[in-house]
Amino acid sequence: MVPKPDDDYDYLFKVVLIGDSGVGKSNLLSRFTRNEFSLESKSTIGVEFATRSIQVDGKTIKAQIWDTAGQERYRAITSAYYRGAVGALLVYDITKQTTFENVERWLKELRDHADANIVIMLVGNKSDLRHLRSVQTEDSKAFCEREGLSFIETSALEATNVEQAFQRILTEIYHIVSKKALASEDGPSAAPSSGTAIKVTEAAPDAKKKQSCCSGA
Amino acid sequence: MSSDGGFPGVRGLFKGRGFPGTVKFSRKGASPSEGEEQQQQQQPPRHVDPRDPVAAGIAGLSVESRPMESISSTSAPPPSAASSRGARPSSGSSAGDASRRTSSADEGGGGAGGGGGGAQQQGGAEQQDGVEVTQLRSMSSTRVAKFMRLLDEQVVDLEALRELSWSGIPPSLRPMCWRLLLGYLPPNRERRMQILTRKRREYRDLVPDYYEQAASGLDQSGEELGALRQVAVDVPRTAPGVAFFHDPQVQKSLERILYIWGLRHPASGYVQGINDLVTPFMCTFMGEHMQGPLEGWSLDGLPESQLLDVEADCYWCLCKLLDGIQDHYTYAQPGIQRCVFHTQELIRRVEEPLAAHLEAEGLQFIQFAFRWVNCLLLREVPFPLAIRLWDTYLSEGSQLKDFLGYTLAAFLLSWSSQLQQLEFQELIMFLQKPPTADWCEKDIELVLSRAYMWRASFKGASSHFS
Numbered sequence: 001m002v003p004k005p006d007d008d009y010d011y012l013f014k015v016v017l018i019g020d021s022g023v024g025k026s027n028l029l030s031r032f033t034r035n036e037f038s039l040e041s042k043s044t045i046g047v048e049f050a051t052r053s054i055q056v057d058g059k060t061i062k063a064q065i066w067d068t069a070g071q072e073r074y075r076a077i078t079s080a081y082y083r084g085a086v087g088a089l090l091v092y093d094i095t096k097q098t099t100f101e102n103v104e105r106w107l108k109e110l111r112d113h114a115d116a117n118i119v120i121m122l123v124g125n126k127s128d129l130r131h132l133r134s135v136q137t138e139d140s141k142a143f144c145e146r147e148g149l150s151f152i153e154t155s156a157l158e159a160t161n162v163e164q165a166f167q168r169i170l171t172e173i174y175h176i177v178s179k180k181a182l183a184s185e186d187g188p189s190a191a192p193s194s195g196t197a198i199k200v201t202e203a204a205p206d207a208k209k210k211q212s213c214c215s216g217a
Numbered sequence: 218m219s220s221d222g223g224f225p226g227v228r229g230l231f232k233g234r235g236f237p238g239t240v241k242f243s244r245k246g247a248s249p250s251e252g253e254e255q256q257q258q259q260q261p262p263r264h265v266d267p268r269d270p271v272a273a274g275i276a277g278l279s280v281e282s283r284p285m286e287s288i289s290s291t292s293a294p295p296p297s298a299a300s301s302r303g304a305r306p307s308s309g310s311s312a313g314d315a316s317r318r319t320s321s322a323d324e325g326g327g328g329a330g331g332g333g334g335g336a337q338q339q340g341g342a343e344q345q346d347g348v349e350v351t352q353l354r355s356m357s358s359t360r361v362a363k364f365m366r367l368l369d370e371q372v373v374d375l376e377a378l379r380e381l382s383w384s385g386i387p388p389s390l391r392p393m394c395w396r397l398l399l400g401y402l403p404p405n406r407e408r409r410m411q412i413l414t415r416k417r418r419e420y421r422d423l424v425p426d427y428y429e430q431a432a433s434g435l436d437q438s439g440e441e442l443g444a445l446r447q448v449a450v451d452v453p454r455t456a457p458g459v460a461f462f463h464d465p466q467v468q469k470s471l472e473r474i475l476y477i478w479g480l481r482h483p484a485s486g487y488v489q490g491i492n493d494l495v496t497p498f499m500c501t502f503m504g505e506h507m508q509g510p511l512e513g514w515s516l517d518g519l520p521e522s523q524l525l526d527v528e529a530d531c532y533w534c535l536c537k538l539l540d541g542i543q544d545h546y547t548y549a550q551p552g553i554q555r556c557v558f559h560t561q562e563l564i565r566r567v568e569e570p571l572a573a574h575l576e577a578e579g580l581q582f583i584q585f586a587f588r589w590v591n592c593l594l595l596r597e598v599p600f601p602l603a604i605r606l607w608d609t610y611l612s613e614g615s616q617l618k619d620f621l622g623y624t625l626a627a628f629l630l631s632w633s634s635q636l637q638q639l640e641f642q643e644l645i646m647f648l649q650k651p652p653t654a655d656w657c658e659k660d661i662e663l664v665l666s667r668a669y670m671w672r673a674s675f676k677g678a679s680s681h682f683s
Contacts, residue, residue: 036239043451
């Protein structure tokens with residue numbers, strides 16, 4: 001079978017989108033993968049999937065993104081998708097304080113169910129609604145510094161920073177992965193002790209075929 | 218603001234602004250003013266009928282007094298019926314008239330709502346009649362007569378009604394049949410009106426007890442606040458393709474129904490997707506008070522008491538439907554997991570190559586079928602077909618839980634050979650948005666009859682699936 005261009009990638013990273021209901025996770029995903037925004041989209045039930053490839057340092061990174069339902073009831077189902085994820089975009093709504101307050105609970109979810117080395121980025125969405133802002137950028141920044149997370153504010157509606165958010169988290173994951181791959185080339189003693197290493201790097205970085213780091217594929 | 222569709226302030230920002238990529242408005246009429254114009258065109262001035270045709274129908278009164286012609290005219294309306302459709306009689310009308318109006322409104326509901334599907338656009342009466350004729354294949358006059366005979370009985374034979382309704386209910390009789398099938402109304406016609414009045418009053422008493430307290434911000438626990446917030450987030454996202462559901466009054470109704478249901482069913486509480494499950498009820502019961510296609514429905518002039526009656530009927534019918542599947546929505550949603558497993562086992566038995574292919578690709582049934590069960594396939598088919606699905610679901614009654622697995626399996630097999638050509642990623646993209654936009658009633662009926670056959674042949678072997 002002739003491989004389709006879409007199949008051609010150097011790395012496959014599984015990323016999850018999590019956060020409270022109605023913060024705009026699905027629209028961030030559709031903006032990133034299809035450049036679409038829907039003003040009246042239905043709620044996500046369970047989990048939805050989309051994918052897109054980007055270039056980092058001349059390598060093709062394919063992101064397999066799982067968008068999850070925000071309601072607490074669904075966590076038993078959605079947390080199964082955290083397994084094998086190397087990145088998580090934890091989204092809140094800058095106009096709704098409670099969605100920011102709940103970030104801690106989402107972090108706990110990740111600690112309980114995801115890989116310990118998962119890269120987490122906090123995303124304050126709906127930055128276009130300036131006049132309704134209730135979560136200050138400084139507060140989020142301070143929180144992220146304390147927790148060791150990256151942070152960005154986005155507007156899926158205006159397509160502000162959406163590309164950057166995904167680009168940054170995927171680049172960060174890529175750097176960790178390639179660093180670890182490099183380290184393992186140096187010899188067995190260097191690799192496993194490294195604190196930043198993540199488990200998902202079994203695949204050699206240059207193999208031009210499917211190297212799944214995800215349980216799903 | 219509900220008219221913002223849950224995105225406060227966003228709509229105002231759209232004026233004269235450009236946004237990158239595609240910004241989708243799912244509703245017809247991209248700008249609010251355009252939408253209003255459209256509505257005005259479609260909606261003739263409403264004169265409120267002082268008599269309540271719905272109540273009369275429920276009491277079983279109009280059923281026997283309905284002239285047969287007026288019912289059969291719904292499948293092939295004579296010119297006079299078609300031309301009179303636009304205007305609503307302003308004063309008391311005969312029961313026959315009432316039933317005709319009701320039925321035409323209902324068919325509108327049945328043929329409309331293709332916002333997502335877009336297959337059946339209804340602009341003028343001509344088009345609408347065309348839809349009726351094609352849609353009512355199963356609604357031959359003999360079939361309608363059979364329904365009438367059953368409903369005319371002093372005590373309706375529910376088993377016979379289930380059997381008949383399973384293959385589709387004539388739109389004009391749907392509200393009545395659903396109420397009976399769900400056990401919301403008793404088979405004995407003498408007691409119907411009394412019970413209906415009581416249940417509607419009971420619901421009205423629930424509103425201040427449960428909803429108004431919470432909505433006023435007094436006296437509620439954090440959990441209740443959370444539930445209210447969740448409902449408020451989901452209501453504007455309910456049936457986004459159907460303009461009617463964006464009416465602030467309809468949204469308020471939905472909000473009350475869902476919030477009160479959640480509070481009174483603490484084992485599960487409100488779960489996302491239950492909002493979808495109310496929509497067939499809302500359209501069917503509201504259809505008794507509306508005319509013309511769903512796109513043109515307006516609540517202007519509808520007395521609040523009638524709206525509350527519709528709301529009450531929706532609430533109690535939702536309760537009845539969910540009573541049978543409550544473990545779909547309790548912690549970890551075991552009912553859904555069982556149903557998905559059942560579906561998978563069925564595919565293994567009836568279409569082994571597909572099962573093998575999905576497994577080889579690493580696709581788990583839960584990854585695509587979870588939502589299918591959670592919303593009873595409502596999100597996977599065009600809205601009018603969802604109403605048709607409901608006919609069968611409600612006829613199944615307590616067997617629905619078991620029947621769902623067969624239905625899902627049959628639905629999946631609609632694309633068996635296609636699916637076997639796809640790989641993991643293509644599979645999941647395909648199955649999370651199955652191509653049913655141009656499906657018509659016979660497609661969904663094929664799925665249902667396959668499901669029926671399999672259940673018949675697997676009966677007795679069900680222990681393998683548990």
